[in-house]
Amino acid sequence: MNYADIKYPDIQDGTGIRIAIYVSGCHFHCPECHNKMAWNRNYGKPFTDETIDYIINKFKENENYTDGLSLLGGEPLELYNQEGLYKLTKRFKEKFPDKDIWCWTGFDFDKDILTKMYIENEVTRNLLSNIDIIVDGQFVPEKKMIDLIARGSYNQKKIDVKASIKSGKTVLLKFGDEDRFESLDSKPKVIFVKEFLKENPNESRFVPTQNIVKTIVNNVDNEEKKENYYQKQNIEKISADGYNKNKFKEK
Numbered sequence: 270m271n272y273a274d275i276k277y278p279d280i281q282d283g284t285g286i287r288i289a290i291y292v293s294g295c296h297f298h299c300p301e302c303h304n305k306m307a308w309n310r311n312y313g314k315p316f317t318d319e320t321i322d323y324i325i326n327k328f329k330e331n332e333n334y335t336d337g338l339s340l341l342g343g344e345p346l347e348l349y350n351q352e353g354l355y356k357l358t359k360r361f362k363e364k365f366p367d368k369d370i371w372c373w374t375g376f377d378f379d380k381d382i383l384t385k386m387y388i389e390n391e392v393t394r395n396l397l398s399n400i401d402i403i404v405d406g407q408f409v410p411e412k413k414m415i416d417l418i419a420r421g422s423y424n425q426k427k428i429d430v431k432a433s434i435k436s437g438k439t440v441l442l443k444f445g446d447e448d449r450f451e452s453l454d455s456k457p458k459v460i461f462v463k464e465f466l467k468e469n470p471n472e473s474r475f476v477p478t479q480n481i482v483k484t485i486v487n488n489v490d491n492e493e494k495k496e497n498y499y500q501k502q503n504i505e506k507i508s509a510d511g512y513n514k515n516k517f518k519e520k
């Protein structure tokens with residue numbers, strides 16, 4: 270098994286401040302993947318016991334203000350990556366039982382993981398026993414929204430792994446960013462990135478998140494709802510980015 274990168278501190282992949290490992294190898298080949306060089310399983314450096322020691326020690330040095338470990342790729346759940354990640358997550362949970370582990374995968378949790386890989390492979394069962402949250406599904410450019418929390422396209426789901434395994438069915442986690450497309454009749458209008466940039470050609474591709482939120486808010490007719498929606502979005506953004514969760518409330 271190889272890995273492409275280890276990032277610390279990482280504030281993008283999961284809640285709070287994290288340490289993230291990007292493993293090598295992914296057969297999905299999604300269009301517009303940001304990590305194409307990591308499709309090749311031989312890309313990067315060999316993942317060894319020293320790699321695990323490095324991650325554990327780095328986390329230990331910063332334990333008081335670091336929230337968890339994130340597994341990304343490439344594809345962490347390719348079978349050839351699971352044994353190494355199991356060793357890493359086992360050591361991590363033994364050392365830091367109160368910290369969480371997130372994992373991003375292109376596999377569908379329901380169809381591929383819970384009802385297949387989990388049943389067929391002992392190593393998958395072992396690895397999943399250490400993971401708290403999975404963000405599943407391939408990135409779909411047509412479903413991309415840049416202000417989604419912890420995912421790139423809205424088909425991807427955030428899943429409570431322990432609750433799902435216990436109940437035998439997928440248990441979704443809600444972070445507030447699901448509301449806009451779950452019930453379009455009663456919720457604010459969904460603004461897609463392509464649509465937004467077409468209507469606002471002078472906006473930079475890298476700034477419109479906040480503007481998109483405002484545009485969405487402006488599409489809510491009820492003033493009270495509008496205020497709540499705006500606050501909810503901001504609080505969740507702040508908390509997802511690992512900043513002071515009370516920052517917005519203090520204003």
Ligand code: SF4
Nearest residue numbers: 295298299302343375
């Ligand atoms: S699953 Fe992730 S790493 Fe693999 S091709 Fe898709 S976006 Fe890229």
